[in-house]
Amino acid sequence: MEFEHKISVLGSTGSIGTQTLAIAREYRGIGIEAMSANSNIELLEKQAREFRPQIVCVTNENKAKDLKIKLADTAVKVVSGKKGLNEAAVAGGAETVVTAVVGISGLEPTIEAIKAKKNIALANKETLVTGGHIVMRLARENEVQILPVDSEHSAIFQSLQGCSDRREIKNIFLTASGGPFFGKQRDDLKNITPAEALKHPNWNMGAKVTIDSSTLVNKGLEVIEAKWLFGTENIKVLIHRQSVVHSMVEFVDNGIIAQLGAPDMRLPIQYALTYPIRLPMKNNRLDFSKYSALTFEEPDVDTFYALRLAYNALKEGGIKPTLFNGADEAAVDLFMQGKLSYLGISEAIDKAMTSVKNVENPSVEDIFAADKAAREIVYNL
Ligand code: NDP
Ligand code: MG
DSSP states (O other): OOOOEEEEEETTTSHHHHHHHHHHHHSTTEEEEEEEESSOHHHHHHHHHHHOOSEEEESSHHHHHHHHHHTTTSSOEEEEHHHHHHHHHTOTTOSEEEEOOOGGGGHHHHHHHHHTTOEEEEOOTHHHHHHHHHHHHHHHHTTOOEEEOSHHHHHHHHHTTTOOOGGGEEEEEEEEOOOTTTTOOGGGGTTOOHHHHTOOSSOOOOHHHHHHHHHTHHHHHHHHHHHHHHSOOOEEEEEOTTOOEEEEEEETTSOEEEEEOOSOTHHHHHHHHHTTOOOOOOSOOOOGGGOSOOOOBOOOTTTTTHHHHHHHHHHHOTTHHHHHHHHHHHHHHHHHTTSSOHHHHHHHHHHHHHHSOOOSSOOHHHHHHHHHHHHHHHHTO
């Protein structure tokens, strides 16, 4: 099928980034204008030679120098650092920017891309968690679309096609697999190692989001992400072990619309790139004969209490969601290095959220200051 679209992929070497490029490989009409990595220049070089973007960014300065030498025989411009990432985000020609970097590093380039009138295929949920009020306002002012890549939010977005008045939404059911430790009590989680937390039952994702899925921090971030995308705080999390129903919308007439499919990120990525068109997808259809039941239950927010903290952050607003996210980024880093216990992750988030006074309607500077404060608290624990 013919399809023409120019995109940039920030975080092209990651889990979402490589799957995005696989779609571009399938649909040759999808051209790549810019790409970025943090340090994996071996893969970024291969990607640059295959897709020939105008510009690539490596945020790690030394690695950027190495890549510049490697790509000297091509016309690809190599830039570096945060400034370089902002430059890649606004590269001319791209109609849509896929934000697939990890963490709060996604916020600034997303803001820059919106100001340059690019649509955003948003994977980086931390952008909306920390700066949702700014990003959504800028998107409206610049008349660009924020198209969700996160599977749950894509499911909600798909379920909302045909709904022209957001006041018709009564409730959003955000589904969660429950992660590898579903059914466990706090005591069972004391000695969890990074290797155990990295084994996700249904999804194959980057390390940070996989750890976050096991603690339900990821679901907490997604609740806040959903608030900004869909303009409601009526959001309920349902544990759905099979990861077949990707999320649902309940309307004021009690009707519920859900989106179902195999657990496969390619569909939400592709839909964000091709919306409102749907293109064929190879393999991985949902096989109903493999499921004798689809189950739903309430999350255990006593054991996985980071989810409760996320709801507090949602309610309090201001910089609280940034504190929640920044503390988690630092805590996951320490946990991966074996310097913090598994249960220490939610304790660190709690500590950071209660130690810093809230700031209403924070500016980008306030957000980065809060992020820094949260990290400092956690690294000093
Ligand atoms: P990965 O860890 O697989 O990839 C992250 C990408 O960002 C890589 O290209 C990495 O480069 C780059 N990167 C890492 N650190 C920085 C930094 N400080 N500054 C700039 N770039 C950086 O992550 P995922 O693809 O799993 O996730 C990306 C985003 O998408 C996250 O926000 C996640 O929550 C979200 N998401 C992911 C899903 C998934 O299925 N993976 C599902 C839904 C949402 P390098 O390779 O050089 O390290
Ligand atoms: Mg998700």
